[in-house]
Amino acid sequence: MPFVDNIGFLMSRASGQLVRATNAALADDGLRVRQYSVLSLVCESADGESQRDLAEVLGLDPSQVVALVDDLDRAGLVERRPSPADRRTKLVVPTERGRAVRDRAGERADARLAETLGALTEDEQATLRALLARVADLGVAPRVAP
Amino acid sequence: MPFVDNIGFLMSRASGQLVRATNAALADDGLRVRQYSVLSLVCESADGESQRDLAEVLGLDPSQVVALVDDLDRAGLVERRPSPADRRTKLVVPTERGRAVRDRAGERADARLAETLGALTEDEQATLRALLARVADLGVAPRVAP
DNA sequence: TATTGTTATACTCTATAACTATA
DNA sequence: TATAGTTATAGAGTATAACAATA
Numbered sequence: 001m002p003f004v005d006n007i008g009f010l011m012s013r014a015s016g017q018l019v020r021a022t023n024a025a026l027a028d029d030g031l032r033v034r035q036y037s038v039l040s041l042v043c044e045s046a047d048g049e050s051q052r053d054l055a056e057v058l059g060l061d062p063s064q065v066v067a068l069v070d071d072l073d074r075a076g077l078v079e080r081r082p083s084p085a086d087r088r089t090k091l092v093v094p095t096e097r098g099r100a101v102r103d104r105a106g107e108r109a110d111a112r113l114a115e116t117l118g119a120l121t122e123d124e125q126a127t128l129r130a131l132l133a134r135v136a137d138l139g140v141a142p143r144v145a146p
Numbered sequence: 147m148p149f150v151d152n153i154g155f156l157m158s159r160a161s162g163q164l165v166r167a168t169n170a171a172l173a174d175d176g177l178r179v180r181q182y183s184v185l186s187l188v189c190e191s192a193d194g195e196s197q198r199d200l201a202e203v204l205g206l207d208p209s210q211v212v213a214l215v216d217d218l219d220r221a222g223l224v225e226r227r228p229s230p231a232d233r234r235t236k237l238v239v240p241t242e243r244g245r246a247v248r249d250r251a252g253e254r255a256d257a258r259l260a261e262t263l264g265a266l267t268e269d270e271q272a273t274l275r276a277l278l279a280r281v282a283d284l285g286v287a288p289r290v291a292p
Numbered sequence: 293t294a295t296t297g298t299t300a301t302a303c304t305c306t307a308t309a310a311c312t313a314t315a
Numbered sequence: 316t317a318t319a320g321t322t323a324t325a326g327a328g329t330a331t332a333a334c335a336a337t338a
Contacts, residue, residue: 003186004203007271008164008179008259010278013205015161016329017282018154032304033154040149052319057150059159061307066321088314088319113154119280125153128277132156134265135274136163162306178327198296207330212298234296234337295338305328315318 018116025112029105030075034058036105038068039077039094043102048081048091057138077101164262171258175251176221180204182251184214185223185240189248194227194237203284223247 022033042049055062069092072078077098083089168179188195201208215238218224223244229235263271
């Protein structure tokens with residue numbers, strides 16, 4: 001099979017397209033896709049998310065999450081609050097303005113994503129989503145023995 | 147729809163998994179996935195590929211291809227040959243050793259990819275490949291007017 | 293005037309290691 | 316001793332601009 005049909009190559013190429021399109025849609029709100037991801041997750045959370053949980057869901061190292069939350073904090077979109085249960089833990093919660101920005105940015109990002117995925121029908125997008133979810137393996141990933 | 151079901155997010159996460167797995171499989175041959183991509187493409191070409199064509203297929207800027215070909219050249223896996231048709235153009239061709247390394251690395255990368263995609267049946271992988279190809283938009287991409 | 297390859301630069305992303313304060 | 320957050324650093328990936336040689 002020719003290299004251009006390699007799933008890894010196609011996925012990397014497609015992912016790049018989507019990230020670029022999304023970043024372009026978010027630029028007006030001063031966001032990039034990773035900051036937007038953090039903001040979206042904390043907006044969906046009832047009592048805030050710990051940075052560790054954010055790192056887990058996003059598949060990032062906790063040290064990367066620090067920088068992303070710093071960015072959002074500096075922009076006044078989220079706050080770090082002490083956890084009532086564990087003094088080590090900080091819960092990241094959106095500010096009022098953070099929620100507003102997320103909603104507006106979300107509409108733009110969604111519109112641009114729909115445009116980029118325009119070649120696919122709704123059914124095909126659902127199929128793609130389901131297949132990606134299984135490859136992305138968001139559950140607890142079994143690794144080689146440490 | 148919850149953020150974790152966003153196709154862009156899932157694609158980025160899945161792509162990262164595949165790239166990491168492939169890089170791990172290629173490490174023994176001293177390659178990374180982008181260098182391996184260039185090597186694969188020139189091995190499939192009859193008379194070599196120009197750097198411009200490589201950039202086009204890979205979706206990279208021509209200046210990035212320069213560095214990748216430099217790496218492969220330094221490792222003795224490819225050579226730059228003058229094009230008989232156009233003295234500006236350099237055709238990148240694999241060395242004998244380049245072909246051998248590509249074959250061995252390709253087997254390892256393919257095996258690791260199959261392992262990473264193990265959750266999907268052959269049919270599902272074919273479906274995924276077809277959907278990704280349409281999103282990746284490898285044809286001539288119509289852009290906004292320049 | 294336009295294109296191919298190249299150099300240079302800056303910023304983002306990824307990957308580790310080590311430190312602190314708590315548990 | 317283990318975990319949550321943090322700092323620091325290095326390498327890889329991405330994005331532009333500008334230049335020489337050639338068409």
